[in-house]
Amino acid sequence: MKILVAAAIGAYALVAPSAAWAAAWSSETSPTTSRLDAVSCPDAGDCWAVGGGSSAGKIIHTSTGAATDPTWSSQRPPNNSNARYNDVDCSNDTDCWAVGNVAGGAPLIAATTDGGSTWRAQTPPSGVNVALQGISCASTSVCIAVGAVHGTSPTIVATSNGGSTWTSQTPPSGVTTPLNDVDCPSTTVCYAVGGTSSVATVIATTSGGSSWTAETLPTPDNVALNAITCPSTTVCFGVGNAITGTGEIVGTTNGGADWSYQSDGTSQTLYDVSCSDTTDCVTVGASGTIAGSSNGTGWSGRTSGTTNTLHGVEVSPQNAGKVVGASGTILGYGGPGSCGSGGLAFTPPATFSWPSTTLTGRDQTVTTPLELTPSDQTGSGAGWNLTATSTTFSSSGQTLPTDAASITAATATAGANNCSLPANQITYPVTVPAGATAPAPVKVFDARAGTGAGPVNVSLTAALNVPGNARTGTYTSTWTLTLSSGP
Numbered sequence: 104m105k106i107l108v109a110a111a112i113g114a115y116a117l118v119a120p121s122a123a124w125a126a127a128w129s130s131e132t133s134p135t136t137s138r139l140d141a142v143s144c145p146d147a148g149d150c151w152a153v154g155g156g157s158s159a160g161k162i163i164h165t166s167t168g169a170a171t172d173p174t175w176s177s178q179r180p181p182n183n184s185n186a187r188y189n190d191v192d193c194s195n196d197t198d199c200w201a202v203g204n205v206a207g208g209a210p211l212i213a214a215t216t217d218g219g220s221t222w223r224a225q226t227p228p229s230g231v232n233v234a235l236q237g238i239s240c241a242s243t244s245v246c247i248a249v250g251a252v253h254g255t256s257p258t259i260v261a262t263s264n265g266g267s268t269w270t271s272q273t274p275p276s277g278v279t280t281p282l283n284d285v286d287c288p289s290t291t292v293c294y295a296v297g298g299t300s301s302v303a304t305v306i307a308t309t310s311g312g313s314s315w316t317a318e319t320l321p322t323p324d325n326v327a328l329n330a331i332t333c334p335s336t337t338v339c340f341g342v343g344n345a346i347t348g349t350g351e352i353v354g355t356t357n358g359g360a361d362w363s364y365q366s367d368g369t370s371q372t373l374y375d376v377s378c379s380d381t382t383d384c385v386t387v388g389a390s391g392t393i394a395g396s397s398n399g400t401g402w403s404g405r406t407s408g409t410t411n412t413l414h415g416v417e418v419s420p421q422n423a424g425k426v427v428g429a430s431g432t433i434l435g436y437g438g439p440g441s442c443g444s445g446g447l448a449f450t451p452p453a454t455f456s457w458p459s460t461t462l463t464g465r466d467q468t469v470t471t472p473l474e475l476t477p478s479d480q481t482g483s484g485a486g487w488n489l490t491a492t493s494t495t496f497s498s499s500g501q502t503l504p505t506d507a508a509s510i511t512a513a514t515a516t517a518g519a520n521n522c523s524l525p526a527n528q529i530t531y532p533v534t535v536p537a538g539a540t541a542p543a544p545v546k547v548f549d550a551r552a553g554t555g556a557g558p559v560n561v562s563l564t565a566a567l568n569v570p571g572n573a574r575t576g577t578y579t580s581t582w583t584l585t586l587s588s589g590p
Contacts (some may be wrong), residue, residue, distance in 0.1 A: 131433040132139035134175050137161045139427035141190040141415040147423040148523030148553045149196040153188035160186035164219050167484040167524050169556045181224040184213050192240045202248045204234030214266045225266040225466050237284035245290045251281035257283030272312040280304045288333040296341045298327035307359050308569040318359040334378040342373035342386050367394035367402035377418045387413035396416050448478040449586035457567050465571045473565045477586045478558040490544035492583050493537045505537040510547045511566045516559025525550030549590045
């Protein structure tokens with residue numbers, strides 16, 4: 104004797120998203136008129152930008168980065184007087200590091216472990232007395248920063264404990280130019296760039312900085328490189344000062360064994376570069392220059408809408424991005440997957456079922472996956488929740504208990520063009536209520552505020568307790584699943 108159980112999903116919330124909008128960089132409201140030099144976005148919602156001037160350092164933040172016009176606000180750095188922050192890197196939405204210098208060139212390191220509510224100063228290694236220009240954190244504990252000022256030797260400092268202590272590392276023999284930026288695609292592999300008016304420099308390590316080696320650049324690269332990004336341990340792009348009438352771009356696809364010269368067709372100096380993968384990249388520079396590549400070799404101009412110098416760019420794997428620059432300029436990218444120009448969308452499956460079960464006279468539990476695909480394109484950062492209720496499972500007048508069904512586990516993976524995974528706060532198991540008329544629903548999955556932007560694949564484990572005295576038959580129930588705003 105067997106029992107067959109199925110559920111039809113006959114009612115649900117459905118709010119259709121708007122059609123995808125054309126790709127564009129648009130101005131965002133900035134809380135500062137100070138120069139912004141760098142931006143870091145660990146996800147599409149949270150972004151930090153840093154900068155400042157001769158009078159005060161500046162750190163600003165948004166938790167609504169996927170919105171059409173995000174709300175940015177200032178945070179309080181620990182070293183604010185006569186300071187400037189040159190770079191920032193955030194390993195997640197709570198842990199960030201910023202580096203810079205005070206007037207006169209002394210180094211600054213600041214860090215937060217609470218999303219910027221509190222920034223604390225960290226101590227550079229003894230003997231390091233020059234500006235720090237770039238930082239990269241491959242984890243919440245491992246960071247490398249580089250610097251120096253024009254005419255001084257390169258400086259490399261590192262931490263393996265989140266900045267509790269920083270130590271100096273030794274640059275390659277013969278490398279005497281300042282270093283402007285560093286990127287670490289792993290905790291052991293890092294690349295740093297710099298140079299002068301006549302020398303371009305790239306150095307690399309595969310040992311977390313225990314040893315660094317100089318790499319050979321193509322002949323045209325004879326001016327400073329200002330920034331580097333490495334979307335993998337073998338693929339990197341560096342950008343820098345204009346040479347021979349075009350902006351300078353160099354790239355490698357084999358871990359630096361070979362570098363090739365690339366051109367974006369502009370005569371403007373380039374100050375930063377970021378890639379969402381190994382072929383899709385954006386670079387920014389003087390006079391509002393933005394150029395992009397979709398194949399990792401050819402670059403073409405993008406419309407920025409500003410003539411201000413652009414100093415920093417960050418693009419995410421979800422085709423969302425931020426650019427910052429002079430006079431507090433902030434630009435945001437709106438394109439497919441930027442998760443900020445639509446609504447809540449949800450189309451559940453029409454039916455799902457549990458495997459047929461042989462009755463044994465004892466209570467038993469059967470499970471089945473319930474696959475759902477909610478999508479939050481609102482850009483509000485409000486989070487969302489999925490609720491469930493049901494009618495009693497019945498078969499030819501026989502019923503199962505009203506607490507027979509439950510959700511016992513859940514996982515979430517990114518859908519196409521997702522901007523941030525949901526932080527689910529539900530504790531399992533959760534009983535799905537049932538009755539002749541479906542009772543009030545309960546939450547079975549949620550996304551904490553600031554998470555879950557864009558399409559998400561949610562896999563719930565639906566369990567059914569089958570009593571030992573159940574009768575044979577095919578039992579059915581109608582489930583109502585609803586997607587709502589707010590966690």
